[in-house]
Amino acid sequence: MKTIGIADTTFARYDMGHSAIDELKKTGTGFRIVRYTVPGVKDLPVASKKLIEEQGCDIVIALGMPGPMQKDKMCAHEASTGLIRAQLMTNKHIIEVFVHEDEAKDDEELAYLADMRAREHAVNAYDLLFNPEKLTRRAGTGLRQGFADKGPVRYR
Numbered sequence: 001m002k003t004i005g006i007a008d009t010t011f012a013r014y015d016m017g018h019s020a021i022d023e024l025k026k027t028g029t030g031f032r033i034v035r036y037t038v039p040g041v042k043d044l045p046v047a048s049k050k051l052i053e054e055q056g057c058d059i060v061i062a063l064g065m066p067g068p069m070q071k072d073k074m075c076a077h078e079a080s081t082g083l084i085r086a087q088l089m090t091n092k093h094i095i096e097v098f099v100h101e102d103e104a105k106d107d108e109e110l111a112y113l114a115d116m117r118a119r120e121h122a123v124n125a126y127d128l129l130f131n132p133e134k135l136t137r138r139a140g141t142g143l144r145q146g147f148a149d150k151g152p153v154r155y156r
Contacts, residue, residue, distance in 0.1 A: 001030060001032055002030060002031040002032075002058045002059075002129055002130070003031060003032050003034060003055065003058055004024060004031050004032070004033050004034075004057060004058065004059055004061070004126070004129065005033075005035075005036065005051030005055060005057035005060035005061070006020055006021060006034070006035040006036070006060070006063065007036050007038065007044050007047040007048045007051060007061070007062045007063065008020075008038075008062075008063040008064070009037065009038055009040050009043065009063070009064050009065070010037060010038070010039050010040075011039060011041065011064070012064060012065035012099075012114070013107075013114075014099075014110065014114035014115065016063040016064075016065070016097065016114050016115070016117075017037065017063055019114070019119050019122075020063060020097075020118040020119065020121070020122040021033055021035065021122075023118070023119040023120075023123060024125075027126045028130060030130065031129070031130075034051060034057060036050065036051055041064035041065075041066055041075055041076055041079040041098070042075055042078060042079050042082070044062045044064055044079050044082070044083060045082030045083050045085065046086075047062070048094045049086040049089065049090060052090045052092045053090065057092070058092065058129055059092060059093045059095070059125050059128060059129050060093070060094045060095070061094075061095045061121060061122060061125050062083055062094050062095065062096050062097065063097045063098075063118055064076070064079065064096075064097070064099075065098070065099050065100070065101060065114065066098060066100050066101070067100075067101050068100070068101045068102040072100075072101075076098055079098075080098070093125070093128055095124060095125045095128075097117055097121045097145070099113055099114045099117055099146065103146075114146075116146045117145045117146035120146065121145050140152050
């Protein structure tokens with residue numbers, strides 16, 4: 001049986017882990033879920049690596065909500081770099097799902113964005129693990145997680 005890890009934070013203003021887990025349960029079967037919650041985004045790389053190495057996760061969804069300040073953006077960048085390194089160290093996918101507070105105009109839109117982005121990336125993680133051909137069919141289609149899709153561009 002495959003294992004999907006959910007790494008999330010207490011710093012986030014929305015429970016993105018709950019949304020991802022809920023969506024995974026709707027999406028398919030044949031896996032178990034392990035959740036590991038840490039304080040902030042800079043803790044996500046080690047949480048993700050621990051989920052892979054200690055809990056046997058085949059893929060991890062790393063969920064975070066950096067704040068709107070420049071300092072928060074720097075922390076998000078550092079966390080992102082750490083997640084990339086953790087992927088390379090473990091040879092496993094870690095799907096980074098960050099929702100920056102300044103992406104939304106108000107709290108209602110922020111909650112919607114966090115919920116939808118977590119759900120849509122949960123499906124992506126499931127497909128990476130069980131149906132990678134679905135992702136191949138969607139290549140170049142301009143999909144966006146959370147907000148409206150952009151659609152493909154055409155040449156000639």
